[in-house]
Amino acid sequence: MDRREIAAILAYIGRLDPRTVRTDTGEARDQIAQWHELLHDVPLTTNHGWDVRQAIRAHVLASPYPILPVDVGRRWHAYCRDRLDRHTDPTPSADPDDPGAWRAELLATRHAVAAGMAEPSAHRKITAGGPHPDIETRLAAIGSCIPAAVRAELAPYRPARAAREAAVAAGQPDALSVPCQWCRAARGEPCRSRRIGPDGRARGNAPRATPHPTRVDLAAAGLAAA
Known part of the structure; x- marks a missing residue:
């Protein structure tokens, strides 16, 4: 998230939990800088189930303590781990005799899955159907x-x-x-x-x-x- 998105998220948190509101300009600037430093690599939303507002709302409903940027970061990393746990590496289209290209494609696919840009590949999962005819x-x-x-x-x-x-x-x-x-x-x-x-x-x-x-x-x- 960039600084504008961080500011919008802090305003959203302030509506849900007024204890987090900073009325002093300097304190508000420092708060934005702190959140941006810890969450600059966390997206606001993805196309596959991640929305930082849902993570914030879940924390406010479950915890009596004001939300911190590390709380959002932990939920994001848990989201990434869950997606990778459900992912099975598909066979890369790169030449298997080129280990560099093969590895690069595998890593790119895993990064896309973890970052919520692609759905996990579960083509090897056990199905409920019977054996093949x-x-x-x-x-x-x-x-x-x-x-x-x-x-x-x-x-x-x-x-x-x-x-x-x-x-x-x-x-x-x-x-x-x-x-x-x-x-x-x-x-x-x-x-x-x-x-x-x-x-x-x-x-x-x-x-x-x-x-x-x-x-x-x-x-x-x-x-x-x-």
């Missing part, structure tokens, strides 16, 4: 989003899941589809090896790679009943 077609064709080769490589690191998938592939019942009555494992969770000490308390609770036989029988009975 091509993805659904491919998943229907392969049956899973994890390729078979990758699933085989992961099997040693998740033995319970591998045993479950192998049982289902062989036409056997999915034991983890029912809770275990032996170790009290919930549906979908692997069974636990519970060792009981002489005092009757459990001494171990390590997960098992294979489910308990009673759980397999219970799943088989449910499959037969279906």
Whole structure:
């Protein structure tokens, strides 16, 4: 803001909070100089949500203290940070083999977003829509989003899941589809090896790679009943 805009803003503040009014010419001149020194890089308004009058009005309504230029400056910097937090750098149109031009375009775009001259680019945000039709077609064709080769490589690191998938592939019942009555494992969770000490308390609770036989029988009975 230039000095004329600062003077107009101080007059606006004086109407909202008469405590800030300076009747002496010298004091008023010093007040304008102080505000201009701290807020010369803060715009009066932007096309994308910033209006210094709204920031002043919010402060007057929320605080019992007279507004200071630093209060306006902090709100402006918070506005800039919020916009940059919502911004995703679009791919520059500059030649990627020219690092200087590439970096200059990125910085110019970020400056325009922070200064309220351009809207944040959020083209990578997660949408509420479902997957793309091509993805659904491919998943229907392969049956899973994890390729078979990758699933085989992961099997040693998740033995319970591998045993479950192998049982289902062989036409056997999915034991983890029912809770275990032996170790009290919930549906979908692997069974636990519970060792009981002489005092009757459990001494171990390590997960098992294979489910308990009673759980397999219970799943088989449910499959037969279906």
